[in-house]
Amino acid sequence: xxxxxxxxxxxxxxxDGSLHPINQTKEYLINLLAEMGFKEVHGPEIExxxxxFDMLNIKKSxxxxxxxxxxxxxxxxxxxxTHTSPxxxxxxxxxxxxxxxxxxGKVYRKDDDATHLPMFHQIEGIYVSEDIxxxxxxxxxxxxxxxxxxxxxxxxxxxxxFPFTEPSAEVDILSxxxxxxxxxxxxxxxxxxxENCNIDSIKYSGLAFxxxxxxIAMLKYGVDDIREFYKSNLDFLKQF
Amino acid sequence: MKVIYKDLINLLSEKPSKELLSAKLFQLxxxxxxxxxxxxxxxxxxxxxxxxxxxxxxxxxxxxxxSEAFEIYEDDFDTLNxxxxxxxxxxxxxxxxxxxxxxxxxxxxKPYLKNYFKNIGGNKTNFFTxxxxxxxxxLGQPTHCFDAExxxxxxxxxxxxxxxxxxxxxxxxxxxxxxxxxxxxxxxxVSLAGVMGGASTACSxxxxxxxxxxxxxxxxxxxxxxxxxxxxxxxxxxxERGVDVECHEKVLRRFAKVVQDHTTIKSIKFKxxxxxxxxxxxxxLDHNKVNKVLGTNLDxxxxxxxxxxxxxxxSKNIKVPSYRSDIKTQNDLAEEIARVIGYDNIESSPxxxxxxxxxxxxxxxxxxxxxxxxxxxxEVINFPFTSKNEKESIKIDNxxxxxxxxxxxxxxxxxxxxxxxxERRQKDSIKLFEISDIYTKDIEIKQQKKLGIIISGRLGRNxxxxxxxxxxxxxxxxxxxxxETKAFEIHEISRNTLxxxxxxxxxxxxxxxxxxxxxFFKNLKVNKxxxxxxNYKPVSEYPSSTRDxxxxxxxxxxxxxxxxxxDEVSDEIIKDSxxxxxxxxxxxxxxxxxxxxxxxxxxKTLSDxxxxxxxxxxxEEILELDGVSIPGM
Numbered sequence: 001x002x003x004x005x006x007x008x009x010x011x012x013x014x015x016d017g018s019l020h021p022i023n024q025t026k027e028y029l030i031n032l033l034a035e036m037g038f039k040e041v042h043g044p045e046i047e048x049x050x051x052x053f054d055m056l057n058i059k060k061s062x063x064x065x066x067x068x069x070x071x072x073x074x075x076x077x078x079x080x081x082t083h084t085s086p087x088x089x090x091x092x093x094x095x096x097x098x099x100x101x102x103x104x105g106k107v108y109r110k111d112d113d114a115t116h117l118p119m120f121h122q123i124e125g126i127y128v129s130e131d132i133x134x135x136x137x138x139x140x141x142x143x144x145x146x147x148x149x150x151x152x153x154x155x156x157x158x159x160x161x162f163p164f165t166e167p168s169a170e171v172d173i174l175s176x177x178x179x180x181x182x183x184x185x186x187x188x189x190x191x192x193x194x195e196n197c198n199i200d201s202i203k204y205s206g207l208a209f210x211x212x213x214x215x216i217a218m219l220k221y222g223v224d225d226i227r228e229f230y231k232s233n234l235d236f237l238k239q240f
Numbered sequence: 241m242k243v244i245y246k247d248l249i250n251l252l253s254e255k256p257s258k259e260l261l262s263a264k265l266f267q268l269x270x271x272x273x274x275x276x277x278x279x280x281x282x283x284x285x286x287x288x289x290x291x292x293x294x295x296x297x298x299x300x301x302x303x304x305x306x307s308e309a310f311e312i313y314e315d316d317f318d319t320l321n322x323x324x325x326x327x328x329x330x331x332x333x334x335x336x337x338x339x340x341x342x343x344x345x346x347x348x349x350k351p352y353l354k355n356y357f358k359n360i361g362g363n364k365t366n367f368f369t370x371x372x373x374x375x376x377x378x379l380g381q382p383t384h385c386f387d388a389e390x391x392x393x394x395x396x397x398x399x400x401x402x403x404x405x406x407x408x409x410x411x412x413x414x415x416x417x418x419x420x421x422x423x424x425x426x427x428x429x430v431s432l433a434g435v436m437g438g439a440s441t442a443c444s445x446x447x448x449x450x451x452x453x454x455x456x457x458x459x460x461x462x463x464x465x466x467x468x469x470x471x472x473x474x475x476x477x478x479x480e481r482g483v484d485v486e487c488h489e490k491v492l493r494r495f496a497k498v499v500q501d502h503t504t505i506k507s508i509k510f511k512x513x514x515x516x517x518x519x520x521x522x523x524x525l526d527h528n529k530v531n532k533v534l535g536t537n538l539d540x541x542x543x544x545x546x547x548x549x550x551x552x553x554x555s556k557n558i559k560v561p562s563y564r565s566d567i568k569t570q571n572d573l574a575e576e577i578a579r580v581i582g583y584d585n586i587e588s589s590p591x592x593x594x595x596x597x598x599x600x601x602x603x604x605x606x607x608x609x610x611x612x613x614x615x616x617x618x619e620v621i622n623f624p625f626t627s628k629n630e631k632e633s634i635k636i637d638n639x640x641x642x643x644x645x646x647x648x649x650x651x652x653x654x655x656x657x658x659x660x661x662x663e664r665r666q667k668d669s670i671k672l673f674e675i676s677d678i679y680t681k682d683i684e685i686k687q688q689k690k691l692g693i694i695i696s697g698r699l700g701r702n703x704x705x706x707x708x709x710x711x712x713x714x715x716x717x718x719x720x721x722x723x724e725t726k727a728f729e730i731h732e733i734s735r736n737t738l739x740x741x742x743x744x745x746x747x748x749x750x751x752x753x754x755x756x757x758x759x760f761f762k763n764l765k766v767n768k769x770x771x772x773x774x775n776y777k778p779v780s781e782y783p784s785s786t787r788d789x790x791x792x793x794x795x796x797x798x799x800x801x802x803x804x805x806x807d808e809v810s811d812e813i814i815k816d817s818x819x820x821x822x823x824x825x826x827x828x829x830x831x832x833x834x835x836x837x838x839x840x841x842x843x844k845t846l847s848d849x850x851x852x853x854x855x856x857x858x859x860e861e862i863l864e865l866d867g868v869s870i871p872g873m
Contacts, residue, residue: 004829007799009822012702017617017671019609021776027606028771037593044687046634046679061460063285063480068467072637073647074681080636100593112640119623127593134578135535138588157583159269159575161284167533167575169583188533191571205533220773228779232620232658234667235779 021240022121022229025217026104029123032147036140038102038125043087045106046078051086053079055196056164071108071118080108083210084122085164092197097204098129104213117226121213126189128199128206134167134188137207141171141186144209148216149173156180165208166190181219184211241291242360245277251297253305264303267582270296278360286566288481292380295563302549302580310378313496317510322451327398329515331421331461332433335397336488336512339388340368340496341449343504350501368443368450369409371498373474380563381454381483381491382475384431388449390441393425397433399461400424406432409442414469421461423453434462434479436471454492456485484563485518522557523573533574535589536581546580547573604753605675608691611722616700617671617693622654624676632680649680651692652748656733659694663742666784666838669698671710675753689753694733696746703834706820715747727755784815784840785851789859791833795867799831805862806835813854815840 019027030040052058053065063069064082071080087103104123112118127140138157145155154174162168165187172180186209191201214226221240223229228236249255256264258274265272270290271282281296289295297306320339326332346367349357356374357364364370368385376382402416406429416422421433431437434457443450457479466476489512496508527543530536538546544554553559560567567573578586609619625636625644632649639645648654651674662670673693680686695715699705715730733746793799809817814837821834837858839851862868 004796004824004826004831007796007824007831009703010803010819012704014700014702015616017613017615018619019613020619020621022621023609023619024771044679044685045677046685046687059460061463061480063463066464066467067638068464071639073634074637074685075635076637078685098594110638110640117623118625118640118644129594131532132591133535133589134533134574135586135589136591138583138586139591142588158266158271159579159583161269161286166569166571167578167583188571188574191569221776223776224778230621230623232622232661232672233665233779234618234662234670234672235665236776237618237620239774239776 015238018237018240020229020237021217021221021223022213024240025220026121026123026213029211029213029216030102030104032144033102033123033125036143038100038127041087041091041101041103042105043081043084043090043103045081045108046073047081047086048078051089052081052083055089055193056085057190057192057196058163062163067110069110071110082109083107084124085208085210088124088126088208089193089197092126092128092194092199097199097206098127100127101125115226117214117230120226122210123213124208124210126206126208128189128194128204130204132188132205132207134207137169137186137188137209140207141184141209145171145173145183148220160185160187162187164190164193175219183215183219184209186210241281241283243279243281243293243296244355244359245274245279247293247356248279248296248300249304251293251306251309252300253307254303256304261300261304264300265296267584268299268579270299285481288478288483288565289380289563291478291481292376292378294379298551298563301551302546310494311497312490312493313500313508314493315508317496317508320509320511322511323394324511324513325394325396326513326515327396328421331399331458332397332455333458333516333518334485334488334512334514335453335455336492336510338452338454338492338495339449339507339509340452340499341388341506341508342499343448343506345446345448346502347445348502353498353502366443366445366447367502368447368452368499371495372452374498375491375495376474376478379487379491379494380478381487382434382478383491383495384437384453384475385443385447386430386437386441386451386453387443387447388451389447391425391430391451395430396424398422398424402429404429407439408432408471409437409439411439412471414471416469420465421457432465432469432471433457435465435469435473435476452492452495454488456483456488482565486562488512518562520562521560521568523560523567523570525554525556525558526570529570530574530577533571534578534586536577536586538577543577546577550576550580604756604758605689608675608753611718612673612693615671615718617673620655620658620672620674622651622658622674622676624648624679626653628653632682632686634679634681634685647679649678651676651678651690651750652694652733655692655694655748656738656746659696659746660738660740663696663740666786667697668744669701669710671695691751691753692748693750694746694748696742696744701818701820701836703820703822706834709744710747711745712747715749719749719751727751727757778842780815780840780842782841782843782845784838785846787837787839787851787855788820789835789837789855789870789873790821791835791862792869792871793831793833793867794829794869795865796829796831798865798868801865802833802862802868806833809837809858811854811858813839813841813846813850814858 070082084103091101102125107122108119156172157169160168160170168187171184173183175181189206189208194201273280283290372383372385399421402420406416407413422429423431430441459480459482462479466473527540551561624647626646626648627643629646630649633646636645658672659670675691678688678690695710699708699710728749728751730749733748816838820836823832
């Protein structure tokens with residue numbers, strides 16, 4: 001018969017906490033791009049119109065600049081950045097080609113409905129060097145999407161419009177249910193933007209791309225509702 | 241914009257199937273959905289020129305040969321004698337007027353006009369306004385119809401400071417404020433230019449004499465107005481994206497033709513006012529440049545062929561058509577060529593980035609995250625908006641609502657809210673943190689990276705910690721043993737002002753990450769996170785129920801068996817289970833185990849009966865063991 005002295009208390013277990021799934025996805029994407037040679041850069045979330053719009057060739061008449069799309073702050077002296085692109089502008093201004101940057105972080109749009117939030121996360125990359133072409137951009141996007149979704153994923157490029165790239169493309173992947181899903185925007189950096197950053201656009205060209213971090217997280221984890229990420233529900237957070 | 245499939249293929253010599261048409265529209269960058277015979281187009285904002293049947297047919301020319309089939313009024317117009325003054329040519333460099341008088345009012349429409357209204361045009365209003373809408377659908381140029389008999393005095397176009405009410409032709413009353421481009425007669429505003437006409441000069445079914453206004457408005461002069469005044473306006477949508485400055489006479493001749501198709505014209509007069517002739521834009525012919533942008537190998541003949549098919553005139557230079565205000569540079573031309581080749585048909589060309597940079601350094605944030613996660617903390621991300629206005633707050637000029645008109649100056653309120661949210665969901669041991677940049681302002685805008693940590697409730701759920709509480713010392717120990725810094729101050733948050741009945745103490749700390757000296761991070765390394773994309777399970781929205789059981793084990797030979805069986809319990813409605821109490825009673829020679837089950841369903845609120853049934857099922861085998869019992873059960 002066992003003696004009480006021989007009874008060992010069960011092992012004490014403690015649960016790990018969890019990094020927020022959006023930050024996990026963001027870190028994953030940053031590392032993926034860092035391994036390809038992109039340097040991570042940072043910039044402020046409160047930006048001037050000059051960096052958020054003008055330098056990126058987004059004209060005064062562009063719908064994105066309207067009060068119903070962009071949060072203006074501090075008596076209209078600033079905006080909450082609407083994308084991470086101004087970080088690229090700041091980085092290009094302080095460096096020389098060849099250069100490759102990635103910037104990730106919070107961005108803001110004046111939206112709030114079932115599928116849009118006033119704050120979300122983006123990650124972008126740019127590469128500026130000599131003789132960069134649209135064909136190179138395609139190769140780079142294939143590399144990224146193959147790493148993200150496997151080598152068999154079907155990819156489609158469509159013409160689109162971003163003032164800071166020309167030509168511009170949106171890229172879709174074929175999902176398991178047979179539907180095309182928009183996954184990223186990209187393009188050849190508009191020479192006007194390079195010139196704005198004091199880069200000789202005859203000698204140098206570049207490519208740029210951007211992804212929504214929530215979108216990637218939703219696809220990779222199978223989360224259907226973007227709002228789940230921001231309820232701060234421990235039953236949700238502890239799963240990741 | 242909706243387009244009827246049949247109308248579109250009418251303009252194409254080859255008659256593509258819906259599927260083929262859809263594929264080519266996608267290739268050109270024109271997203272759409274198809275509903276029966278109607279294509280619902282979602283065009284990018286740079287392609288205002290495609291916001292019409294004619295525009296889409298033009299863009300499709302290279303695939304299906306656009307054979308324009310619009311009949312126009314061929315006879316000469318008389319000169320219109322109109323007292324018009326353009327006070328702001330900067331906003332409106334070109335404007336034309338057509339005055340038409342008809343013999344009889346028209347109520348019966350020709351099939352093409354009838355079909356347009358049946359399929360997409362919506363409600364008919366009156367003959368002239370209906371034609372105006374139809375012409376905008378065909379040609380993309382909005383026009384406005386004044387009842388000529390109601391215009392009493394000189395018509396003036398001006399960009400003026402307004403503070404008056406204005407009744408639109410649809411009957412809604414709006415208040416015009418700030419600067420607006422308007423048409424006025426005397427002191428009365430008769431039309432909000434480029435957006436919507438006024439009620440007082442609108443056409444009616446009895447109108448026999450119409451003044452049609454056809455203008456080019458600078459997109460910057462129109463943009464934002466329809467949203468500001470909450471007016472749905474197809475005209476504004478088009479003007480904001482840029483219309484064809486050279487199309488006025490053609491559009492008005494088409495207008496006249498549609499009138500002529502329906503009734504006898506008594507008189508027809510035309511006059512155009514040009515303040516600034518538009519200049520043609522030329523881009524050098526350079527197929528090598530396009531190859532350099534795209535990475536293709538096009539020869540010159542292919543290049544010219546593509547451009548001509550897109551409506552560019554090619555000679556020594558390339559002349560950009562007046563309707564393509566989006567084309568200015570060689571890169572724009574490259575995109576045109578790429579669209580017609582098809583993005584997916586351009587071969588990719590290998591690229592690898594030179595390793596220009598050193599590996600990213602370990603950063604403070606990653607180290608802090610690792611420490612906290614190892615200690616059971618969960619990270620949250622909150623929106624920065626708050627109603628709280630403090631001295632240092634940065635104010636949003638155009639907030640979503642008044643509860644979100646300031647940027648938070650601290651992470652505290654968000655984290656308190658997160659804590660209470662989880663307490664309401666029956667969480668009794670809560671450890672949360674958030675790391676975020678915080679923006680404040682005194683003279684200049686200040687950016688600080690802050691770490692906020694909040695704790696409350698049980699220390700843990702294992703039997704050593706279950707009955708102890710998270711407290712000051714716990715948090716102080718974690719921070720001190722890891723960061724060895726005094727750059728923080730933990731304080732208790734009183735529950736008095738919070739909407740909660742819980743009693744557990746709340747402790748909070750907020751740390752400026754940049755204030756932690758680098759030296760404290762010196763010896764800490766983190767591994768790059770290897771992410772595991774788990775398959776997430778939706779969170780149940782139904783309440784959970786807790787059942788605790790106290791086992792008494794007198795036959796110690798069965799101790800391990802009990803522990804093993806309890807650990808192996810797994811069921812759809814058992815969300816969680818764990819050992820929270822372990823006690824050796826030396827007097828009686830027995831072991832006591834406290835075990836907690838948490839029940840929750842994904843589809844309903846569980847009844848006591850359902851839970852009890854499950855409990856019996858789970859415990860049955862264990863309680864059959866010799867010397868194992870639950871006293872009192």
